[in-house]
Amino acid sequence: MSEHALPRRAPRPKPLAHPNGWWGMALFLGSEAVLFGALLATYYYLRFKAVHWPPLGTPEPKVVLPLVLTAILVTTSVPMQLALRAAQEGRLAATRLLLAVALAVQATYFGLQIHLFLGDLAKFSPGDHAYESIYFTLVGAHHTHVAVGLLLDVWLLLRLSTGLTRYRLTGLWATTFFWHFVNGLAVLVVLTQVSPAL
Amino acid sequence: MRRSELLQWFGLLGGAAAWTCQHGALLFLSSARCNPAGARWAFGMTGWQIGVTVAAAAVALAAEWAAVVTALRTRELEYDGPPPLGRIHFFALAASAGNVLFLGAIVLNGIGAGWWSSCGSS
DSSP states (O other), rough: OOOOOOTTTTOOOOOOOOOHHHHHHHHHHHEEEHHHHHHHHHHHHHHHOSSSSOOSOOOOOHHHHHHHHHHHHHHHHHEEEEHHHHTTEEEEEEHHHHHHHHHEEEHHHHHHHHHHHHHHHHHHTTOOHHHHHHHHHHHHHHHHHOOOOOOOHHHHHHHTTTOBBBHHHHHHHHHHHHHHHHHHHHHHHHHHHHHOOO | OOOOHHHHHHHHHHHHHHHHHHHHHHHHHHHHSSSSHHHTOOOOOOHHHHHHHHHHHHHHHHHHHHHHHHHHHTTTTTTTTTTTTHHHHHHHHHHHHHHHHHHHHHHHHHHHHEEEEETTOO
């Protein structure tokens, strides 16, 4: 793909059609939705078959901190969308700033969630019971997606350090779509995760 | 143009839709056969299983044909070309790979439904 430099203050183009990079992300996220649908269905299938959920001896999941962290993560959809709008209008500095803000919040979320994840691993193991297996699989799968999103953010920031091109704009468009998906998924995952304690 | 787009969307979604319908139909049939409420119907699971699987595989193969035909018709374009023709070519390439996977999933689904038809898996 050619990298035509965009003017720094181009008028915002009328949105006609999504680029193929966005459609590629849509196909990818469709398959991811099936994956998480299967994981969530597995969780509830196991839950409704179990007498005790979580099993006796396994602590109930924390509620407040995961919910607060998820709420914070969901707010990053706003700077991501604003960064995309700024890029479409050719405002490179604003794009970088908004992307950096989103990255900082997302990285903080990720660091705290990994801390909680490791704390849970110290208390119970994925091999102990079906609850622990699906708990770590579901939460770990979501954390992996957050990590992928962080890598995309870093890659975009590095690419944007040398200017804005159509290729990079498409990359930002697809990455923003990815984050909206991951943030929406975070709500479903965290509600499922904390549901035994509600 | 209109016909090409229809062919492209069928190629993209046909295999996935066939797999989804087959999965739902076999789940429904297995549940009906293995639960007391449906046991009185006493239908032959194997015949339904083969019929549903063959129908789904036929749709997936037709979708693969549509995707390949569309990809060949637009082969002079780049995969990242401007829409709508660039998008049609891009989707046709993606679908020609995806439908092969869906066909494999349909065959395995059909075999799996037969494997568990002894009603012991729920």
